[in-house]
Amino acid sequence: MFRKIIYSISIIAVLVAAMSFTPPSAAKLIIRFHNYVGDSPMIFDSVSYKNQLGQPYRVTMFKYYAGNFHFKNKGGREYTSKRYFLINQEEPGSMQITIDSIPAGIYSAIGFTLGVDSIDNCSGAQSGALDPVNGMFWAWNSGYIFLKMEGISPVSNSNGKRLEFHIGGYREPNNCIKRINLELKHTVTVGEQTNHIVDIKADLSHLFFSPNPVDFSKLSSVTDFHNARNIADNYSTMFSVMDEGK
Amino acid sequence: MGSFIGDNLYFKITQKDVEFTIPNGFPKPLYDFKNNNPTPAGFVLGRKLFYDPILSKDSSISCGFCHQRIAAFAHIDHPLSHGINGLIGKRNVPPLQNLIWNTSFMWDGRINHLEVQPLSPISNPIEMNETIGHIIQKLQRNKEYTVMFKAAFNDSIVNSKNMLKALAQFTGLMISDNSRYDKYMRGEDTLSATELKGLQLFRDKCEQCHKEPLFTDNTFRNTGLAPDTNLHDSGVAAINGQMKDMGKFKVPTLRNIEMTYPYMHDGRFRTLKQVLDHYTQKFTRESGADPILVKGISLSEADKTNIIAFLKTLSDQTFLHDRRFADPSGHY
Numbered sequence: 029m030f031r032k033i034i035y036s037i038s039i040i041a042v043l044v045a046a047m048s049f050t051p052p053s054a055a056k057l058i059i060r061f062h063n064y065v066g067d068s069p070m071i072f073d074s075v076s077y078k079n080q081l082g083q084p085y086r087v088t089m090f091k092y093y094a095g096n097f098h099f100k101n102k103g104g105r106e107y108t109s110k111r112y113f114l115i116n117q118e119e120p121g122s123m124q125i126t127i128d129s130i131p132a133g134i135y136s137a138i139g140f141t142l143g144v145d146s147i148d149n150c151s152g153a154q155s156g157a158l159d160p161v162n163g164m165f166w167a168w169n170s171g172y173i174f175l176k177m178e179g180i181s182p183v184s185n186s187n188g189k190r191l192e193f194h195i196g197g198y199r200e201p202n203n204c205i206k207r208i209n210l211e212l213k214h215t216v217t218v219g220e221q222t223n224h225i226v227d228i229k230a231d232l233s234h235l236f237f238s239p240n241p242v243d244f245s246k247l248s249s250v251t252d253f254h255n256a257r258n259i260a261d262n263y264s265t266m267f268s269v270m271d272e273g274k
Numbered sequence: 275m276g277s278f279i280g281d282n283l284y285f286k287i288t289q290k291d292v293e294f295t296i297p298n299g300f301p302k303p304l305y306d307f308k309n310n311n312p313t314p315a316g317f318v319l320g321r322k323l324f325y326d327p328i329l330s331k332d333s334s335i336s337c338g339f340c341h342q343r344i345a346a347f348a349h350i351d352h353p354l355s356h357g358i359n360g361l362i363g364k365r366n367v368p369p370l371q372n373l374i375w376n377t378s379f380m381w382d383g384r385i386n387h388l389e390v391q392p393l394s395p396i397s398n399p400i401e402m403n404e405t406i407g408h409i410i411q412k413l414q415r416n417k418e419y420t421v422m423f424k425a426a427f428n429d430s431i432v433n434s435k436n437m438l439k440a441l442a443q444f445t446g447l448m449i450s451d452n453s454r455y456d457k458y459m460r461g462e463d464t465l466s467a468t469e470l471k472g473l474q475l476f477r478d479k480c481e482q483c484h485k486e487p488l489f490t491d492n493t494f495r496n497t498g499l500a501p502d503t504n505l506h507d508s509g510v511a512a513i514n515g516q517m518k519d520m521g522k523f524k525v526p527t528l529r530n531i532e533m534t535y536p537y538m539h540d541g542r543f544r545t546l547k548q549v550l551d552h553y554t555q556k557f558t559r560e561s562g563a564d565p566i567l568v569k570g571i572s573l574s575e576a577d578k579t580n581i582i583a584f585l586k587t588l589s590d591q592t593f594l595h596d597r598r599f600a601d602p603s604g605h606y
Binding site for chain 1: 385397
């Protein structure tokens with residue numbers, strides 16, 4: 029019994045010590061991704077969308093890697109968090125991510141890498157978001173798939189009218205890694221004891237639109253280096269910061 | 275209690291068995307064991323995985339099925355690889371040796387790291403046709419494996435990272451550095467007059483690509499082989515879409531070449547003599563052959579005999595009979 033009390037006291041002491049040593053300036057920032065197709069929140073299977081050519085399509089899968097989040101404060105200094113996240117429309121829990129221990133401050137811009145840095149494509153076995161069990165690693169040609177979109181379109185000439193866009197590649201000239209930079213309309217003040225949330229919209233329609241419009245009757249499948257770079261140029265404009273007032 | 279075959283001293287792996295030092299005269303390896311320090315438990319787990327058909331969809335094929343120890347882990351006497359359901363692949367099974375010095379893997383260099391290499395045969399529909407996710411589920415349900423993962427890794431987790439790290443401990447330590455050639459270079463053995471002539475010829479005519487001591491320069495070259503009209507294999511170009519890489523394949527190591535027949539990326543030559551005959555030809559510019567080969571390498575019949583005698587000094591009996599890499603389950 030006595031030993032138990034001593035034990036408890038020592039645990040409390042350790043906890044108090046740990047709390048008092050937490051750097052006072054570290055805070056959390058929550059980023060929520062919202063997948064859209066044009067102006068409508070993305071819904072799998074049941075909703076038919078149209079690309080810029082008016083060709084109808086449905087979405088059955090949509091996931092992508094976001095990592096290397098960076099935050100620019102008003103003084104122009106940048107803070108980077110190395111971690112990767114796999115944003116998967118099918119898993120609501122993956123749509124909200126938390127950046128831990130970001131220094132307190134006023135931030136005017138945030139950004140991230142869409143995809144996986146070249147060094148992390150060549151670093152061997154990895155776990156977490158980068159675990160190959162997530163189906164986002166190409167076994168036939170080492171490297172991560174950065175973005176996967178699958179669906180169906182009546183004009184597709186693939187088997188089962190399928191659409192398959194598996195975009196990846198870290199080597200030139202087929203490098204599909206994109207650095208996304210987003211200015212914040214209103215600065216975000218990150219401090220202690222508050223949860224700061226930034227809402228980011230990912231608009232899938234960009235994938236088939238600009239600068240390289242996709243005609244599903246001619247291009248319904250991109251699963252290697254052919255055309256991948258064109259689609260990556262399209263997804264580089266896919267993200268925007270949602271109105272913070274909402 | 276009966277004893278397990280794993281208790282047999284022949285198969286026992288000690289700390290000494292998994293220690294790595296760079297062999298004399300070898301460069302620094304590209305794979306860094308500092309990030310995956312081999313331990314007896316990790317190595318034994320890697321060995322079990324290597325020889326376990328659980329890695330294939332119908333539990334019919336293990337890594338060791340195609341990679342035979344007696345052939346420096348190539349598939350002896352098989353021109354093309356074999357896979358699940360009796361399917362035949364497009365390429366010759368490469369040997370597994372000195373992998374930690376490789377800059378890339380496979381005949382076309384498509385794999386960039388030793389640890390992720392197994393993912394390719396595992397998921398290939400004509401090899402093991404399995405998914406890594408399903409393999410991890412099978413391993414998590416298997417008591418023997420959960421115990422072995424726990425012994426091998428601090429975090430005890432049965433996941434793909436630990437599985438691939440264990441396999442890399444096993445395959446990474448497959449090192450051939452004790453052939454008669456190596457002993458000669460270290461001053462521990464002599465070569466015959468024929469073998470020495472062969473070595474001299476080799477250094478004059480072959481060394482540019484098959485660089486000592488690894489006997490490859492890790493580059494990709496078109497050796498002027500006529501494209502096989504059934505296989506339609508365009509080599510590196512199929513991976514990167516670059517026309518300049520049409521028909522290019524990795525310069526393979528020549529270590530243990532005596533055991534790894536048949537030869538070339540599609541196993542088209544049965545003998546070393548046929549390989550050398552090929553290289554003495556002239557090639558047209560249209561063939562895409564590497565500039566150093568276009569004019570043909572001039573070799574007399576005696577030269578070829580001498581070079582082949584030298585190449586056989588690259589057979590490494592220590593490696594070929596290394597008990598550490600034997601299959602304790604007795605399957606292969």
